[in-house]
Amino acid sequence: MNRKKLGFGVIGCGRISAKHFEAIAALPTAELAAVCDVVLERADRAAVTHGARGYYTYPELLKRADVDIVTIATPSGSHAEIAVAAAQAGKHVLVEKPMAMRAEDLDRMIEACRRAGVKLGVIHQNRFNPAVRALRAALEAGRFGRLTHAQATVRWHRDEAYYAQAPWRGTKEQDGGVLMNQSIHNIDLLQWMLGGVESVFGYTATALRPIEMEDVAVAVLRGAGGALGVIEAATTIYPRNLEETLNVFGATGSAVIGGLAINRVETWDFADGAAEREAMLAAREADPPDVYGFGHTALFADMIEAVLEDRPPAVPGEEGRKAVEIVLGIYRSVAEGRPVPLSGGVK
Ligand SMILES: NC(=O)c1ccc[n+]([C@@H]2O[C@H](COP(=O)([O-])OP(=O)(O)OC[C@H]3O[C@@H](n4cnc5c(N)ncnc54)[C@H](O)[C@@H]3O)[C@@H](O)[C@H]2O)c1
Numbered sequence: 001m002n003r004k005k006l007g008f009g010v011i012g013c014g015r016i017s018a019k020h021f022e023a024i025a026a027l028p029t030a031e032l033a034a035v036c037d038v039v040l041e042r043a044d045r046a047a048v049t050h051g052a053r054g055y056y057t058y059p060e061l062l063k064r065a066d067v068d069i070v071t072i073a074t075p076s077g078s079h080a081e082i083a084v085a086a087a088q089a090g091k092h093v094l095v096e097k098p099m100a101m102r103a104e105d106l107d108r109m110i111e112a113c114r115r116a117g118v119k120l121g122v123i124h125q126n127r128f129n130p131a132v133r134a135l136r137a138a139l140e141a142g143r144f145g146r147l148t149h150a151q152a153t154v155r156w157h158r159d160e161a162y163y164a165q166a167p168w169r170g171t172k173e174q175d176g177g178v179l180m181n182q183s184i185h186n187i188d189l190l191q192w193m194l195g196g197v198e199s200v201f202g203y204t205a206t207a208l209r210p211i212e213m214e215d216v217a218v219a220v221l222r223g224a225g226g227a228l229g230v231i232e233a234a235t236t237i238y239p240r241n242l243e244e245t246l247n248v249f250g251a252t253g254s255a256v257i258g259g260l261a262i263n264r265v266e267t268w269d270f271a272d273g274a275a276e277r278e279a280m281l282a283a284r285e286a287d288p289p290d291v292y293g294f295g296h297t298a299l300f301a302d303m304i305e306a307v308l309e310d311r312p313p314a315v316p317g318e319e320g321r322k323a324v325e326i327v328l329g330i331y332r333s334v335a336e337g338r339p340v341p342l343s344g345g346v347k
Contacts, residue, residue, distance in 0.1 A: 030304060069303065076097075088112060127188070130285065172212070
């Protein structure tokens with residue numbers, strides 16, 4: 001690979017693709033080579049707007065030699081098929097969340113990328129929010145002492161018009177409900193802070209929206225290190241998005257990162273750094289213009305570095321799978337009416 005820039009192919013030119021185009025344009029080491037959408041006008045529009053070649057089927061895009069990294073921004077149920085084909089074509093894979101929707105799909109994506117010797121990165125961009133990075137650094141430095149519990153809260157508003165935008169939204173096969181779609185980022189952060197999850201128990205309901213899957217969910221869990229966890233997730237909040245908040249508590253530290261999308265320090269108290277509290281609270285970020293936040297560009301930059309330095313990306317497939325396994329565990333717990341042990345999440 002002698003080119004200075006890595007060539008990107010973006011598959012799926014819907015809502016979130018704007019963040020992909022923005023990230024690629026912002027990075028000097030990235031170049032958009034090709035785009036693809038099965039809706040012809042979307043592929044054409046993206047191709048013209050961003051100066052790239054447009055395709056209507058992804059196997060055609062995968063034939064291009066100047067595509068090094070494929071980003072997958074199609075309905076969630078289609079991620080695995082496209083990721084496996086991309087890996088087999090020798091492309092590195094950067095896939096939107098949720099990585100996939102079934103355990104066997106998670107496995108075959110990881111295996112296909114391993115066999116092909118390509119990187120598999122999962123887009124959990126909130127890991128790059130400055131406040132989240134500070135929280136993770138505090139955790140790694142042992143500043144919380146013994147962790148007691150953590151909570152992930154997603155209180156958002158998605159009305160009927162949102163679900164009517166595309167037929168895949170809210171479906172069992174292609175999207176899942178608020179757990180699999182909207183709150184998967186926060187579940188990822190929760191499990192990351194807890195060092196994996198051992199077991200889950202949950203309740204879900206389809207309370208207000210006309211969708212196949214849940215629009216409100218609560219769950220409790222036990223982290224691998226013994227700390228407990230709580231998930232509360234809803235797209236039913238009246239009348240607008242309220243918050244996406246991560247709380248982490250330990251013997252010698254309390255941190256709450258809230259705001260619209262886990263972007264703002266609300267609480268920052270550590271036994272070893274009382275002086276820092278005011279600075280952390282003063283540096284509170286403004287809410288981003290949308291719930292997607294600002295993390296895509298940093299995550300794309302990390303993926304490029306991972307390819308160039310031949311190291312794992314910040315959120316590799318093995319890590320991206322854990323949040324999905326937690327959601328699948330909650331779905332199973334709801335179906336069986338009992339706590340469900342998770343084997344995959346403990347690593
Ligand atoms: N990281 C985030 O914060 C974030 C935010 C929103 C969505 N997402 C994820 O991104 C994915 C897409 O969501 P969206 O809101 O952009 O959806 P969308 O419906 O707006 O866009 C999806 C696009 O994919 C196209 N498509 C479907 N099948 C295709 C195929 N086989 N080949 C090529 N194109 C195909 C559709 O025509 C559509 O234009 C989902 O997995 C979603 O969970 C992530």
